[in-house]
Ligand SMILES: O=P(O)(O)OC[C@H]1O[C@H](O[C@H]2O[C@H](CO)[C@@H](O)[C@H](O)[C@H]2O)[C@H](O)[C@@H](O)[C@@H]1O
């Protein structure tokens with residue numbers, strides 16, 4: 001039993017995306033948290049995925065998990081999700097400042113929805129609950145909960161990359177927004193590179209200071225812990241699902257249609273961060289430069305549409321349709337089509353069978369927080385005849401899966417050469433590389449990720465204070481920015497603080 005279980009407190013997960021039972025969860029965060037909560041039970045709070053005129057709150061209980069979700073009205077959805085989160089934060093954090101479309105109204109909507117989440121959630125909390133907030137949609141949530149008097153332990157995990165400070169400062173009001181990270185007890189990131197970016201930003205842009213043990217002190221004295229926690233998959237379950245997948249008609253049909261050709265597979269949300277145009281171009285280059293492979297390979301790209309209300313995503317879809325049509329038109333023969341481009345999502349069981357049927361897993365994002373598909377591909381392989389992963393060095397997964405073929409996705413020739421190498425790799429080398437990566441994934445699986453994060457969250461402080469269920473509705477001012485009890489820190493003088501005095505706040509919208 002770990003510290004979190006020993007406490008007896010509920011785990012309360014808060015994320016924009018909630019994977020409801022029986023829904024296909026296309027997105028790493030949703031699939032990972034569903035598995036984590038299924039193991040331990042708890043409450044999952046977030047957006048229902050619905051956009052309605054009259055937003056409602058929905059409650060249900062299944063498989064040991066309480067689900068509480070809220071709808072968004074059109075304005076909130078547009079400003080918060082399709083606006084600030086996915087047109088400002090997402091492109092910037094994925095090193096695409098050229099795609100950032102910052103609008104003040106979007107930021108206001110983002111703050112409005114965070115405040116709405118804080119108000120609804122605060123009423124549901126118990127004193128010993130441990131909160132785990134996820135991702136870039138909800139950066140200021142802890143600060144807003146603290147304003148409402150919530151003193152519970154709150155951890156935050158960023159699922160996407162944290163870019164260098166030079167990029168973060170492009171965001172208007174970045175100090176006010178990112179400074180609120182100090183209201184968490186623990187901030188987790190996927191890689192050491194992300195952690196260094198956070199430390200560097202806090203030191204040089206916020207005016208914070210490093211404290212012993214990987215803690216950071218904000219200018220107002222708040223201290224929080226920061227650490228690296230690479231997310232993972234339920235390795236044993238994925239491997240078992242892949243073994244069982246032979247029975248699935250969908251998997252049998254794919255294998256029959258491929259016959260004895262080599263299958264290359266890609267599985268990605270239709271997102272510009274995933275490097276799909278470059279990947280299609282690399283595959284075209286492979287066919288052009290290696291004519292002997294024509295007829296011998298099939299590239300299956302599964303790409304469920306994502307964030308279609310954001311123009312860049314719609315443009316990408318059109319671009320890929322054109323590219324796939326062009327490549328197939330040029331190289332296809334009456335009995336062979338080189339690219340199978342599928343804008344549909346599949347359940348995990350089917351995907352694991354598809355991964356196992358593929359000689360090559362092609363995962364070439366331009367930037368990616370982690371990329372769980374890379375890990376799922378490895379875990380799904382047949383140990384006696386494993387396929388080869390070709391992986392972008394800019395995916396967080398590359399930090400752990402160094403035994404794969406690492407490529408720079410912008411270098412089409414490098415990707416093409418890696419594909420040739422993967423397709424011709426000896427069984428002996430494939431087995432050796434696969435075993436090394438599987439050792440990593442068996443040790444660092446989803447349970448290990450969750451436990452290490454929660455252990456670290458528990459270690460941040462020892463004293464619990466009452467939650468709003470017991471505390472007055474509005475906490476006294478002194479409680480609002482108190483540093484963690486086990487980590488008291490001197491308060492900086494107000495002149496030292498680079499964080500703007502005006503708090504990030506927006507009028508809250510009525511919500512029924
Ligand atoms: O919720 P959506 O807007 O439909 O997007 C799906 C998710 O995409 C992102 O996933 C990230 O989390 C993965 C797990 O840590 C990680 O492997 C991947 O690299 C990230 O891109 C996003 O961060 C989630 O919030 C979304 O739910």
Ligand SMILES: O=c1ccn([C@@H]2O[C@H](COP(=O)(O)OP(=O)(O)O)[C@@H](O)[C@H]2O)c(=O)[nH]1
Pocket residue numbers: 024025026027028029031267268269302304344345346347348351370371372373374376
């Ligand atoms: O048709 C699909 C496509 C993707 N996924 C899942 O969606 C997640 C994608 O996570 P990843 O970290 O690779 O990228 P993200 O989409 O979160 O950026 C993985 O668990 C995939 O198995 C799925 O279940 N069905």
